Amino acid sequence: MAETESYPPIDPTNFDLIVVGTGLPESIIAAAASTAGKSVLHLDPNPHYGSHYSSLTLHDLTSFLNSQSPNPRINPHQSTTEASDHATAALDLITRPLYSDVEISSYDDSVSEHSRKFNLDLAGPRVLFCADLAVDLLLKSTANQYVEFKNIDSSYVCDGNGNLMNVPDSKSAVFKDKTLKYSEKNQLNSFFKLVQGHLEAVKSVGTGVDEGKVISEEDLERPFVMFLDKMKLPPKIKSIILYAIAMVDYDQDAGESCKDVLRTRDGIDRLALYHASVGRFPNALGALIYPIYGQGELPQAFCRRAAVKGCLYVLRMPVISVLLNKDSGNYKGVKLVSGQEITSDKLVMDPSFTITSSPSEALQDVSKVFDAGKVSGKLARGICITKSSLKPELPDTSSCLVIYPPRSLYPDQATSIRVLQLGSSLAVCPSGMFVFYISAVCDDALEGKKSLHAAMDSLFSVHTSGTTDSSLTDQIESTEVKPALLWSALYVQDLIEGFMGPVVMTPTPDGNLNYNDLLRATSKLFQQLYPDDELFPEIQNTDSSDKLEDDSEVDIES
Incomplete structure (x- = not known):
């Protein structure tokens, strides 16, 4: 009983919409529904915003990835649940891992000493194109006032001989x-x-x-x-x-x-x-921008927009079961870890949840209410930390994008490999360090890991604490010095598409560099949820200029 008393009661207990998970699609739907006048309760079992779109400290990212299991997990707060009345059935929620084949390596103990100074994207590499749907949606929803950006300085593509060419845009x-x-x-x-x-x-x-x-x-x-x-x-x-x-x-x-x-x-x-x-914003001379403090700022921006419109937020609040009407089998509400039951007309959940019927219930067709969504593919993702830039001879290039086309690193390389370098000016790492995000679409973990390791071998050298000065000197004399790898995390993520049903599931982060496909899918889900409402109706803005606050930060305004 002492445990449940630590969870605050939620009032009211009925909403138009309940959203579970604060990832980008869920946060956009919550903000749009709130803007349309719906009463919305937004829950997240995590202590932070962003879900699978989060930007985390080094320690939190490591803990999150290490907590992933190859087998579905029942919520640790949960045993088989029952509804509070005989007319209601309770279906247990099970957490399914979206990540596997986690491989974390540390080559320098100094990195962990700065854990809290990192904001590492779980779904990197990501950027926004200055004229893409994400920028337009930020402007249309006015969520742009909660996030700032900086320009990606340059882009390169590998020519197949190991040489990086500039991308003329x-x-x-x-x-x-x-x-x-x-x-x-x-x-x-x-x-x-x-x-x-x-x-x-x-x-x-x-x-x-x-x-x-x-x-x-x-x-x-x-x-x-x-x-x-x-x-x-x-x-x-x-x-x-x-x-x-x-x-x-x-x-x-x-x-x-x-x-x-x-x-x-x-x-x-x-x-x-x-x-x-290219050149849409005066201080973003290239095509690409990146949010200061990481991609996790984007779902937070929409959460702030939703909160302004009356959406109620409760973090650290697991949902342990979904409630159904026994007679009709229709969705009715959710039961929280606190024991409280909350009802709503509609429910949206992030893709890490799935539902199973309790043995005590007579419901035969769980899929009538909930479709867990099938894994449509896999992504290999990597995060690497170094103390030097890929282009140290270009001090003004602290951020850059590198593309390795298919077959440019090894003969059977099936897909493009994308690498995004970010420096401390974007507030994602301590001064003097750089973060690299690597990703490749793959059929299986073996293929994906091979792509990641090929890119890492091309980009970095590995120096352990015992590396001798003579061996480092030999490298300097024989080849161009590569950034020394200090820490890395490699993992494989499942791809799951969004699903529209009585209970709506949002999509996982995809393998694209920008958010366009995810935003189209999210917009479609919202339109199916509320066909009579527009996803953020146009708001008259007296300032129609695109302007910046200073010489480096891109403040996008309509």
Whole structure:
């Protein structure tokens, strides 16, 4: 009894919507529902916001990953539960792990001494494009006032010989690039000009614009790589466009064996997003930005927006069962670890929960109420900490993105590997250290770990505490010095898509660099929950300028 008394009672006990988990999709739905005038209770069993989209200290991240088990776990506060009345059935909640094959290594004890100075993204690498859906949603919801950003300084792509090439993202960048031949610059500029002409023509349909500028419908439907070949673009330029600008995962030259072929139409849209992002904000001269203090700031921004609109928040509050009406089998509410029962019209849960029927209950079809969602794929993720930058000769480049296209590191590399370097200016690590996020889509843990280790071998050297000065000197004399790896965490994450039913499940973080697909899925779930309500209706804002507060922080405003 003493244990339950430590949990505060919740009042009122009935809501329009209960949301369990404070990940980005759940937080957006809670904020949108609150904005639409719904009464919302937002719960999280964790002591922090963000769920699978959190930014955690080194100690908290290590504890979280080590707590993952290959077997589903019943809530430690829970035994088989029963509802408080005979007309209600209780289905136990089980936590299923989304992470496996955790591999944590420490090569320098000094890293753990600064544990609390790290904000490490569980779902990295992530960035926002300055013109993408996440930025638009932050502006539309006014959640942008709760988060600030900084520019990603540069992007590189591996050329297959181990060399990192700059990614030219505009006509002026192409002109300044010293790694491209004059003929290659002309080819890339001509292609960008063609794409720009097509986009302008599409916007001006019916206004008499020369339709010769429009890419044919036949070309738009064919694979993008075939269109690039038709434009006679050399392999280097194709690689930049496909993997560093369009951000494709799978080898597009693999023909019919490619698991996800990008159509020209979609490729053009991705190029348009990239170029629309370049220079959108005065202090974000490139295409990409990153939130100060980590990606975990994004769900917190929407939680703050929801709280302003009346959403009630309770952290450290596990839900131990879902309540159903015995006669109809319909969802009715939830039972908390405190023993309190809360009712609502609708329930949204993050994907780490699944429901099982109690042996004492006669309900035969749990799937009528809840679908746990099937694992649709896997992601290999890595977090690495060093004391030096990937480009120490460029002191102004503390953050950068590196893309390793398929087959650029080893012959059977099936997918792109993305690496994001961040420095202390983004408040994600102590001064003098750097954080690297690595990710690759994979079919299984063995393949994923191979991709991560290949990228790490290319980027870092490993120096243990016993490394001798002579061995370090030999390395300096023989090869270019790589950043020394101080600490790393590798793990494999399950991919689960969102599901709409009487109980709604949100999607896990996906393998994309930005949030566009996740936001589309979240918007669809909200529209199915509340078809008569808009996801954040437009608000009249008297200040229509995009401005910055100082020379480094990107304050996005509508």
